[in-house]
Amino acid sequence: MRIGVVTFPGSLDDSSALRAIRLAGGEAVPLFHASDDLKEVQAVVLPGGFSYGDYLRCGAISRFAPIMESIIVAAEHGFPVLGICNGFQILTESHLLPGALIRNQDLHFICTDQPVTVENTNTPWTRGYTQGQRIVIPIKNGEGSYQASAETLAELEGEGRVVLRYADKNPNGSQNNIAGITNARGNVVGVMPHPEQAIESLTGPSEDGLIFFSSILQSLVAR
Amino acid sequence: MATIIVEVMLKPEILDPQGQAVASALPRLGFNFAKSVRQGKRFEIVVDGEPTHTQLAEVEAAAEKLLSNPVIETYVVKVEK
Numbered sequence: 001m002r003i004g005v006v007t008f009p010g011s012l013d014d015s016s017a018l019r020a021i022r023l024a025g026g027e028a029v030p031l032f033h034a035s036d037d038l039k040e041v042q043a044v045v046l047p048g049g050f051s052y053g054d055y056l057r058c059g060a061i062s063r064f065a066p067i068m069e070s071i072i073v074a075a076e077h078g079f080p081v082l083g084i085c086n087g088f089q090i091l092t093e094s095h096l097l098p099g100a101l102i103r104n105q106d107l108h109f110i111c112t113d114q115p116v117t118v119e120n121t122n123t124p125w126t127r128g129y130t131q132g133q134r135i136v137i138p139i140k141n142g143e144g145s146y147q148a149s150a151e152t153l154a155e156l157e158g159e160g161r162v163v164l165r166y167a168d169k170n171p172n173g174s175q176n177n178i179a180g181i182t183n184a185r186g187n188v189v190g191v192m193p194h195p196e197q198a199i200e201s202l203t204g205p206s207e208d209g210l211i212f213f214s215s216i217l218q219s220l221v222a223r
Numbered sequence: 224m225a226t227i228i229v230e231v232m233l234k235p236e237i238l239d240p241q242g243q244a245v246a247s248a249l250p251r252l253g254f255n256f257a258k259s260v261r262q263g264k265r266f267e268i269v270v271d272g273e274p275t276h277t278q279l280a281e282v283e284a285a286a287e288k289l290l291s292n293p294v295i296e297t298y299v300v301k302v303e304k
Contacts, residue, residue: 057292064289093292100295102233103240147237147295173238 001220003213004031004041006071008062012049013084013196020196021045024213033065042220043080043124044071046087048140048194058101058143059089068094080124080216081188085141088180088190097181097190098156099148104141105173111140113205114193115167116179120160123182124219125189128211134167135208137198139179144192146174146181156181164191225274226303227282231291232263266290267303274302 003026005017014030021028029041033051038044052061062068068090075081075096083091091097104110115136118129129135148156153175156162164180180191195209233239239261246260270278283300291298 056289060289060292092294098294100292102237102295105238105240107240107244145238145240149294173240 001026001217002029002039002041003027003216004029004038004044006031006033006044006046006067008033008049008051008065008086008090010049010051010053011047011086013047013194014049016194016196017045017047017084020199020210020213023199024210024217026213026217031067033062033067036066036070038067038070038074043082043216044074045196046071046081046083046090047196048085048087051086051090054086054143057089057093058086059091059093062086062090063093072096075183075188078185078187080219082125082212082216083188083190084194084196085139085144085192088192089143091188091190096188097183098152099146099181101143101192102145102147103143104145104171107142109140109142110144110171112138112171114139114171114179116164116193117167118163119165120163120182120186122160123163123186123189124216125212126163126215127219128215135198135211136206137193137195137209138205139171139193140197141172141192144174145172146176146178146192148175159184163189164193225270225272227268227270227274227279228301228303229266229268229282229286229290229298230263230301231266231286231296231298232261233296237295264290 007014018028166177195212198204198209242261286298
């Protein structure tokens with residue numbers, strides 16, 4: 001099972017995402033922003049970081065990278081995509097996911113181990129969790145406040161498309177405590193917390209994040 | 224030469240924590256005039272000669288596609304001589 005991870009100029013967590021895929025038992029394939037070649041991967045991860053220095057808006061310039069043109073076309077045909085943190089911002093800028101991520105309510109860069117609830121286990125990235133499962137994975141961002149119009153929020157809630165929701169307290173002013181969402185088809189998922197930073201007890205707060213990566217491998221086998 | 228200005232602002236219903244931080248800093252410096260502050264972006268695009276209708280349409284398209292995010296922001300295009 002070949003899972004790609006895109007490196008943009010300014011990506012930080014690409015090597016962690018590649019490692020998480022390997023640890024889950026997949027073949028991790030590095031992809032580069034300047035090429036439109038998806039190298040026959042069966043799913044792709046857009047990692048965290050500060051692509052293009054977050055200039056203009058987070059994810060705004062990455063959205064026009066050659067690799068994104070290929071990913072956008074593939075995603076519209078059901079290709080599984082996971083955007084983590086900056087990757088989530090790139091997915092909203094690409095209009096593959098609705099809404100936008102803006103500056104955290106208190107303006108702080110927040111780096112903490114965050115309890116979240118898994119609310120949608122029908123996506124290829126979350127099928128290994130149980131509905132309502134509480135997991136602890138790190139958040140580390142300055143612009144993680146999820147905002148969308150009232151109609152979009154109603155649609156997301158009505159269709160069960162909120163994938164992760166902040167538990168206990170809302171860290172950043174996100175509407176409806178939203179930490180992650182999916183598209184109508186369920187193949188594109190964006191999350192602000194970093195599952196790839198919670199895969200081993202030695203370095204993370206838990207091993208809860210590894211299930212994102214084992215889930216996609218299971219989904220691809222099941223196809 | 225002329226300058227085409229694109230001003231981008233967060234939509235009124237979108238929370239602007241940066242503007243709020245500025246609004247709360249002003250009174251600390253003795254400036255008590257502000258009821259509220261919202262912060263935006265200004266792009267100055269220099270073109271040769273008078274901007275043509277085509278150029279203005281292109282700037283408009285760029286403002287929609289790249290310079291602003293229509294989900295959370297609005298923009299205005301103006302010409303400065």
